[in-house]
Amino acid sequence: MVYQKILVPIDGSEHSKRALKEAIGLAKMTEGNITLLSVCTKGANQDNEAQQNKCKNALEDMQKIVEAEGVPVHELLLEGKVVDQIVRTAKEGCFDLVVIGARGLSRLEEIMMGSVSHGVAENAPCPVIVTR
Ligand SMILES: Nc1ncnc2c1ncn2[C@@H]1O[C@H](COP(=O)(O)OP(=O)(O)O)[C@@H](O)[C@H]1O
Numbered sequence: 001m002v003y004q005k006i007l008v009p010i011d012g013s014e015h016s017k018r019a020l021k022e023a024i025g026l027a028k029m030t031e032g033n034i035t036l037l038s039v040c041t042k043g044a045n046q047d048n049e050a051q052q053n054k055c056k057n058a059l060e061d062m063q064k065i066v067e068a069e070g071v072p073v074h075e076l077l078l079e080g081k082v083v084d085q086i087v088r089t090a091k092e093g094c095f096d097l098v099v100i101g102a103r104g105l106s107r108l109e110e111i112m113m114g115s116v117s118h119g120v121a122e123n124a125p126c127p128v129i130v131t132r
């Protein structure tokens with residue numbers, strides 16, 4: 001198995017940035033490409049447009065990092081349940097690999113794995129690398 005089509009879910013956290021760095025290293029070895037996926041969630045009292053902009057900005061920042069490394073990159077912005085959207089994208093896009101951070105934006109420092117990384121590792125149709 002050559003991991004050429006790599007999905008990297010990002011939430012704007014340093015953790016997901018580290019996952020991206022790993023994915024870039026892999027993509028260089030396999031002459032692969034990276035798809036960045038941000039799943040925008042609707043906060044209870046949050047301005048949806050502000051939230052969308054946050055997601056778009058995070059995607060743009062990460063896209064620049066990948067481009068600077070000479071790896072082909074695509075971006076996806078989706079809404080809905082985070083784990084479901086990541087798993088569905090991995091399936092429907094026939095990805096070879098998902099690279100995801102163990103943790104994300106939440107501050108519960110005692111837990112080892114966040115609910116998104118846990119859910120994706122359990123349900124993805126392909127191998128998953130959980131980075132630390
Ligand atoms: N909304 C999201 N869209 C895309 N990827 C996400 C999203 N939320 C989390 N992730 C991915 O899942 C990883 C783990 O995050 P998560 O499980 O939410 O941990 P935490 O509970 O610390 O926030 C992140 O590093 C990122 O790669």
Ligand SMILES: [Mg+2]
Pocket residue numbers: 011104105106114116
């Ligand atoms: Mg989170």
